[in-house]
Amino acid sequence: MNTIRELDNFIIKCDKNVEYFNEVVDSINIKEKEVLSFFNLNELTPRISIIFMNYESFKTYIVNKYGSVKPYIRADADHETKTIRVLDIDDQIKYTTHKDANISDLIKLIIHEFVHMCHDQICSDYNQTIWFYEGLASNLSNQNYSLINLNNCDFDKLKNNFGEVKNNYCYAYTIVNFILNNFKKEEIVRLYSDADYLRKRSNDIFLEAKSRQIL
Numbered sequence: 288m289n290t291i292r293e294l295d296n297f298i299i300k301c302d303k304n305v306e307y308f309n310e311v312v313d314s315i316n317i318k319e320k321e322v323l324s325f326f327n328l329n330e331l332t333p334r335i336s337i338i339f340m341n342y343e344s345f346k347t348y349i350v351n352k353y354g355s356v357k358p359y360i361r362a363d364a365d366h367e368t369k370t371i372r373v374l375d376i377d378d379q380i381k382y383t384t385h386k387d388a389n390i391s392d393l394i395k396l397i398i399h400e401f402v403h404m405c406h407d408q409i410c411s412d413y414n415q416t417i418w419f420y421e422g423l424a425s426n427l428s429n430q431n432y433s434l435i436n437l438n439n440c441d442f443d444k445l446k447n448n449f450g451e452v453k454n455n456y457c458y459a460y461t462i463v464n465f466i467l468n469n470f471k472k473e474e475i476v477r478l479y480s481d482a483d484y485l486r487k488r489s490n491d492i493f494l495e496a497k498s499r500q501i502l
C-alpha cells in the first residue's frame with residue numbers, strides 16, 4: 288500500500304506500510320516552521336519530497352547514482368530535485384551498519400537535510416564554508432554530537448578539506464554551537480547569507496570559540 292501525506296513544504300511518501308509514518312510526519316510538521324523562521328523564509332519552492340524506501344529500491348537507486356552501495360549509507364539528498372530518500376528503519380538495522388537506528392534519529396536526519404536545502408536557497412557557496420553548513424544543520428536538527436575540545440582542531444584543514452578531518456562533524460557542531468549561543472541574530476543572519484563575510488570572519492570566530500570553550 289502506498290502512503291502519502293502533504294505538508295506546507297513537504298510531500299512525504301512511503302512505498303511500504305511503516306507504523307512510524309505519521310509520527311515522523313507530525314514531527315517534521317512542527318520542526319519545519321522552526322527551521323524556516325530561523326532562515327526568515329516563508330516557504331521552500333518547490334516542495335521537498337521525502338521517500339521512505341525498502342532496501343531493494345533504495346539499493347537500486349544508490350547503485351544507479353553512485354555505482355555501488357556502502358554499508359553505512361541510509362539516506363540520500365538530491366538537491367537538484369529536492370528529494371530526500373531514506374531507507375526504512377527496519378531495513379537500516381537489517382542491511383546497514385546502523386544497528387541502533389530509531390525514529391528520533393530518522394527525524395533528525397531529515398531535518399538536517401531540510402536545513403541544508405533552506406540554507407542553499409539563501410546561499411550556496413561552499414568554498415571553505417562546509418564546516419559552517421554542516422555545523423548549522425547538525426545544531427538546528429538537534430543531532431546529538433558532543434562538544435569537542437577545539438585545541439586539537441586544525442581549522443585551516445577543516446575549512447579546506449572538511450571530508451579529510453577526523454571528528455569533522457563534532458568540530459563543526461562545536462564551533463556553530465558557540466555562534467548560535469553567543470552571537471546576535473543579525474550577525475548569524477549575515478554569516479549564513481554572505482559567504483564572503485563568513486570567510487572573512489571565520490578565523491576570528493574559531494579563535495574566539497576556542498578561547499571561550501567550556502569543557
Ligand SMILES: [Zn+2]
Binds near residue numbers: 399403420421424
Ligand atoms: Zn549535512
